[in-house]
Amino acid sequence: MHLRGFTNTGIQDILDKAGVSRGAFYSFFKSKDGFGLQVIDYYTGIFSQITAQFFEDKSRPPLERIRQLFLWFVEYFKSMGYTRGCLLGNFAQEMVDLNPAFRERINVSFDSLAGQFESVLQEAKDSGALSHSMNIHDAVQFIISSWEGALILMKVRRSTDPLETHMRFIFEYILKG
Amino acid sequence: MHLRGFTNTGIQDILDKAGVSRGAFYSFFKSKDGFGLQVIDYYTGIFSQITAQFFEDKSRPPLERIRQLFLWFVEYFKSMGYTRGCLLGNFAQEMVDLNPAFRERINVSFDSLAGQFESVLQEAKDSGALSHSMNIHDAVQFIISSWEGALILMKVRRSTDPLETHMRFIFEYILKG
Numbered sequence: 310m311h312l313r314g315f316t317n318t319g320i321q322d323i324l325d326k327a328g329v330s331r332g333a334f335y336s337f338f339k340s341k342d343g344f345g346l347q348v349i350d351y352y353t354g355i356f357s358q359i360t361a362q363f364f365e366d367k368s369r370p371p372l373e374r375i376r377q378l379f380l381w382f383v384e385y386f387k388s389m390g391y392t393r394g395c396l397l398g399n400f401a402q403e404m405v406d407l408n409p410a411f412r413e414r415i416n417v418s419f420d421s422l423a424g425q426f427e428s429v430l431q432e433a434k435d436s437g438a439l440s441h442s443m444n445i446h447d448a449v450q451f452i453i454s455s456w457e458g459a460l461i462l463m464k465v466r467r468s469t470d471p472l473e474t475h476m477r478f479i480f481e482y483i484l485k486g
Numbered sequence: 487m488h489l490r491g492f493t494n495t496g497i498q499d500i501l502d503k504a505g506v507s508r509g510a511f512y513s514f515f516k517s518k519d520g521f522g523l524q525v526i527d528y529y530t531g532i533f534s535q536i537t538a539q540f541f542e543d544k545s546r547p548p549l550e551r552i553r554q555l556f557l558w559f560v561e562y563f564k565s566m567g568y569t570r571g572c573l574l575g576n577f578a579q580e581m582v583d584l585n586p587a588f589r590e591r592i593n594v595s596f597d598s599l600a601g602q603f604e605s606v607l608q609e610a611k612d613s614g615a616l617s618h619s620m621n622i623h624d625a626v627q628f629i630i631s632s633w634e635g636a637l638i639l640m641k642v643r644r645s646t647d648p649l650e651t652h653m654r655f656i657f658e659y660i661l662k663g
Contacts, residue, residue, distance in 0.1 A: 312583055316493040392583045398638050402579040403491050405641045406569045415642050450639065451632070451655045454648050458635025461575050462627065464582045465592050471631050478628045482659045 311352075311396045315345055315403055345400070346414050352396045353418040357425065364429050371433035372484055375426070379456075379476050383469050386460075391467045394460035401457075423449045430484075439484060452479055488529075488570045492522050492580055522577070523591050529573045530595040534602065541606050548610035549661055552603070556633075556653050560646050563637075568644045571637035578634075600626045607661075616661065629656055 310318045320341055324334055338344040363378040386393075393399075397415055404411040426449040433439040455475055462471035487495045497518055501511055515521040540555040563570075570576075574592055581588040603626040610616040632652055639648035 314493065314580055314584075316491065317580075317584065394579070398635070399579055401638050401642045402571065402576055403494075406489055407491075407494065412642060412644070419639070419642060447651050447654070450648060450651050454635040454639040454652065455628070455632030456635060457638045458575070458631040458633060461578045461634045462596070462631040465578045465589060465596060467589070471627060474624050474627050475631065477624070478660065483655065 310345075310348060311393045311399070315400055342408055342410065345404070346410060349397065349400060349411070349414045349418060353421065356397075357421060360422065360425050364425055370438060371429045371436065372438055372480070375429055375484070376476065376480060379472070383472050383476075386463060386472065387469055391463050391469065394464055395457055398457040398460060419453065423453060426452060433484070448483060451483070455479070487522070487525060488573045488576070492577060519585055519587065522581070523587060526574065526577060526588070526591045526595060530598065533574075534598065537599065537602050541602055547615060548606045548613065549615055549657070552606055552661070553653065553657060556649070560649050560653075563640060563649065564646055568640050568646065571641055572634055575634040575637060596630065600630060603629060610661070625660060628660070632656070 313322075320331070320334065323341075323344065324331060327334075334344070338347065359381070360378060363374050363381065366374055366377075369377065397418055400411060401415050405415065423446075427445050430439060430443070430445045430448060434441060434443060434445065455478075459471040459475035463469060497508070497511065500518075500521065501508060504511075511521075515524065536558070537555060540551050540558065543551055543554075546554065574595055577588060578592050582592065600623075604622050607616060607620070607622045607625060611618060611620060611622065616622075632655075633649075636648040636652035640646060
């Protein structure tokens with residue numbers, strides 16, 4: 310689903326991959342959409358853990374932790390051949406106009422990830438590494454949304470250049486103290 | 487297709503909407519994918535015309551023309567109830583990992599739109615409104631990719647806030663002279 314998208318992945322693909330019967334699938338999930346919502350939560354959980362690993366590393370200054378997270382993703386997407394991108398962004402792009410439950414769930418996921426970023430930027434602000442006039446809430450929204458766009462361009466360009474350009478502009482122009 | 491996505495739009499939907507027969511459709515297009523590629527070109531043409539209308543308005547300073555374009559889109563997406571987003575971004579998200587022809591076509595479209603932005607930023611640089619050290623190519627890549635991401639967030643938030651945040655950060659931090 311991460312690579313092929315939600316609509317392009319059939320129930321049968323899921324059953325084959327998981328090695329479970331149709332009956333077992335429907336005893337756990339009401340529908341394919343219901344399964345999709347669980348996929349969002351599962352992906353958000355994994356993503357949140359990866360993020361926390363970097364953000365809770367107090368041996369580095371706050372802004373450096375964010376940089377390390379993005380660098381990790383650059384390497385990850387190189388290893389994936391510039392495919393997949395962010396499942397939240399993909400599902401958002403594909404599903405929010407079609408099913409309101411997807412929109413609500415993705416909205417909550419973005420809020421939760423934004424909260425993790427806000428804590429680190431607040432730490433940076435408190436330590437004097439970021440200007441006191443910086444609106445942290447808006448800065449995080451911009452960092453996350455521009456990252457989602459950079460992932461689209463990465464897939465189109467088949468290159469991590471858009472991710473590296475994103476990092477450069479975020480750190481040189483926005484998170485510059 | 488703009489609202490529902492490529493995969494979610496069936497051939498029959500297209501025939502019904504256009505009022506043409508299956509035979510007529512296949513006399514013009516080899517396949518649904520072939521039709522999708524034409525949709526990309528058609529959309530890029532319209533988008534390029536809208537952009538040119540703003541960018542060629544020499545009565546305004548270059549950066550102001552870019553701002554006016556984004557403001558126009560904010561109003562457009564309000565009138566669309568925060569749906570649809572950018573067809574290029576949607577098709578990229580949905581199709582580039584599945585069909586290389588989509589990737590190539592969208593890549594060309596982004597290059598062509600980037601060219602329009604680069605001309606205006608060059609004018610801004612020449613007039614002294616932008617720093618001479620600004621890397622115009624990279625700045626345009628960042629402006630376009632972050633816009634694509636802001637459109638994803640717009641759909642998730644059901645609000646033009648992400649588009650307005652995008653404008654504010656681009657103009658206050660990046661295109662600030």
